[in-house]
Amino acid sequence: MTELTLKQQQKASAVLDAAEALFASYGYHAVSVRDITGLAKVRLATVNDLFGGKEKLFYEVIKRRAEVVNALREERLAMIDHNESRGKQAEAIIAAFFDPLLEVSERGDGWRNYLRLVNQMVGSRSPVLINVIEFYNPITQKFLLALHGLYPEIPFPEFLRHWQFILATYFSVFADNFRVNSMTRGEVQSSAFSETYNAARVFVLGGLRAFLAQSRD
Numbered sequence: 001m002t003e004l005t006l007k008q009q010q011k012a013s014a015v016l017d018a019a020e021a022l023f024a025s026y027g028y029h030a031v032s033v034r035d036i037t038g039l040a041k042v043r044l045a046t047v048n049d050l051f052g053g054k055e056k057l058f059y060e061v062i063k064r065r066a067e068v069v070n071a072l073r074e075e076r077l078a079m080i081d082h083n084e085s086r087g088k089q090a091e092a093i094i095a096a097f098f099d100p101l102l103e104v105s106e107r108g109d110g111w112r113n114y115l116r117l118v119n120q121m122v123g124s125r126s127p128v129l130i131n132v133i134e135f136y137n138p139i140t141q142k143f144l145l146a147l148h149g150l151y152p153e154i155p156f157p158e159f160l161r162h163w164q165f166i167l168a169t170y171f172s173v174f175a176d177n178f179r180v181n182s183m184t185r186g187e188v189q190s191s192a193f194s195e196t197y198n199a200a201r202v203f204v205l206g207g208l209r210a211f212l213a214q215s216r217d
Helices: 006-026 033-040 046-051 054-078 086-105 109-122 127-135 137-150 156-172 179-183 193-212
Strands: none
Touching: 006 033, 006 046, 006 054, 006 109, 033 046, 033 054, 046 054, 054 086, 054 109, 054 127, 054 137, 086 109, 086 137, 086 156, 086 193, 109 156, 127 137, 137 156, 156 193
């Protein structure tokens, strides 16, 4: 985006927030530009004027938060103690990638909308995802290579396959789709991310240990 005036920045922020919330709830393809500008309370032409269209708006929605998350991931990856056992380091790599998601989920509804949107994207084949792949593939590749570096005897494609299971499990924490609420008559809340994340961690690490057991420390 080009440099904007203060008024344009305020409009852009309102549009980004509205688009993020609507995409998270209904999906990219089900949301119209009119829906977005209506929620943001701006003119219909604002999306094109400030972003250049709906696809570029989607790119900016993802960019503003993905860059923050990836910076947190990089920081935590750099802090891993390489004197620990391979198993402990592998667990720390997984934590460095996914723990920032829980951290940002506590920053407000905007972040929760973003996480719901990314959870939705995890299982999608939509071509629009090609536009934002730069925010996900390079950082994922870096973490996968770090894992494979600990266990070079395990074929890299196997790490990638298991990574998909881990990814789906952790992002399901942030779906907040109310199903668990109805199944437990409200005793468990889908919005209780911290409790659900801790349960997912036990599940993920159990699977990770079983996978890595084929190569002992």
